[in-house]
Amino acid sequence: MREGARIQAAIDLVAAVDNSTREGGAAADSILRDYFRQRRYAGSKDRRAVGDLLYAVLRRRGELNWRLPGEATPARMAVLLQVILDGADLDGLNARFEGDSHAPAPITAEEAAALHEAAGADISAAPVWASHNFPAWMTASLERRFGGRLVEELAALEGRAPLDLRVNLLRGTVDDALKLLPDASRSTRLTTSLRLETAMDISRHISYLGGFIEIQDEGSQIASLLTGAARGMQVLDLCAGGGGKTLAIAALMGNSGQIYAYDTDRRRLDRLRPRAKRADARTIQYVESQAKLPPGMDRVVLDVPCSGTGTWRRNPELRWRLTPERLTELTRLQDTLLDRGAGLVKPGGQLVYMTCSLLPEEGEDRIAAFLERHPDFAPAAYSACWPATEGGPPASLSASPDYLVLSPATHDTDGFFVAVLQRSP
Known part of the structure; x- marks a missing residue:
């Protein structure tokens, strides 16, 4: 899979997880496993890259919702996160999408400007729900649980669990x-x-x-x-x-x-x-x-x-x-x-x-x-x-x-x- 196809796969998977969430359906790991079970052509590096981007979006969704002006669609979140993670230039990203029929649609100049602004936003100025990625309405409950340890505990919840x-x-x-x-x-x-x-x-x-x-x-x-x-x-x-x-x-x-x-x-x-x-x-x-x-x-x-x-x-x-x-x-x-x-x-x-x-x-x-x-x-x-x-x-x-x-x-x-x-x- 080329880079554009990997990003599009992650976009599709974020949307599938969203649909499953609304319907009370399968977990993200099951959705990811079923997705690649139907796409045997994808190699291990493809599966790892797509899975990493999917889970990065899910883990940092509060931050992405805060950064993005207007609707935080799966496509906008995945592309924005790719920019933040890799320091990718949006014009360069568009160039890498060219000739790839499986890549996302080209990013318009207007959209690129909005995404550049979002990528540059100072996360240190964000509310705790955005900087530590949880729904804003839970803030009072989590503050009640952790008190002065709130930020430390939330940071740990954003990490990866051991086996x-x-x-x-x-x-x-x-x-x-x-x-x-x-x-x-x-x-x-x-x-x-x-x-x-x-x-x-x-x-x-x-x-x-x-x-x-x-x-x-x-x-x-x-x-x-x-x-x-x-x-x-x-x-x-x-x-x-x-x-x-x-x-x-x-x-x-x-x-x-x-x-x-x-x-x-x-x-x-x-x-x-x-x-x-x-x-x-x-x-x-x-x-x-x-x-x-x-x-x-x-x-x-x-x-x-x-x-x-x-x-x-x-x-x-x-x-x-x-x-x-x-x-x-x-x-x-x-x-x-x-x-x-x-x-x-x-x-x-x-x-x-x-x-x-x-x-x-x-x-x-x-x-x-x-x-x-x-x-x-x-x-x-x-x-x-x-x-x-x-x-x-x-x-x-x-x-x-x-x-x-x-x-x-x-x-x-x-x-x-x-x-x-x-x-x-």
Whole structure:
């Protein structure tokens, strides 16, 4: 692919992500993968260049919206960003487009003047939502979460996420996994967490295919540990999804007891079944209707649907999918799930609420409202839920005693909120 065709491909992909966002459809990485699956002629350098420009637009969309006069179309954003990133001259860019039928339309003199002005705008004078790329309406919520650390935390959310792995003790030891992955490094916090800096398709590696490791952000691994799941327990994962935390809990329980996995989307449970077989997780029971949810659980785990603000490093398009109206819908659903889960916890058991969101509306606000509705529950100190095998929570995880907030800048993990709620005996 020539340069113009690469830029046009990125423009088309930004538009496709926008359409998917409006329709609640596929994520950007799936759209990118499907795009090139249909274009086998594109080489690895083409795919990398197009993908880099697509994700650069998604990550810097707040800045581009602020810089651009008038409508920030996919074409204007992609071309402007190409100018900013490469210092490209627009006249020269037009010349490189000539003779390429797959390139964007030539840039007019009027458009070139506007784009030059936009490229020269002083980003240091921009509001925080533009300089750190998030919707302006979220400003108050993020300021409430981070206070004086706002800029530092937002900068970390604009970076790229590492590849974290959880060693599956149902298949082998950490040393077994490291023999297969000599480039991986051990976590300084968790005994079964590894980090891989080398670029590779881990899903095709023998360590993954053999069930020795699972792809799981260290923040998600910490959240799984805080369930306090142990051998012989009865545990319900009420929003199991693809099963990442279900599998982590199965390993914590050493294939002893029962884990009930439920999700309103049956297709997600179907994806969990082969993962569980690969991981040798033999105690998972699949609950396929709400009417069959088991009562009297030692633990009910609620990894609720949420805004995904804690995963912006991995999914930058999520910044632009969320609206105030959608956030209201999500908080109502979270309240409903909390109420449903509460009724399934046995006296003396625990309800573990977690979300990969950094918005207080989806975290402590939901817990405060829940405790008003359910006086038979009270917060449990998260430090008391830490498994003895891990030697106690690291000091770096200090937070409110009633809940834990993880963030990229502070903990080098995805953003998470976790609260453990104890039901009275």
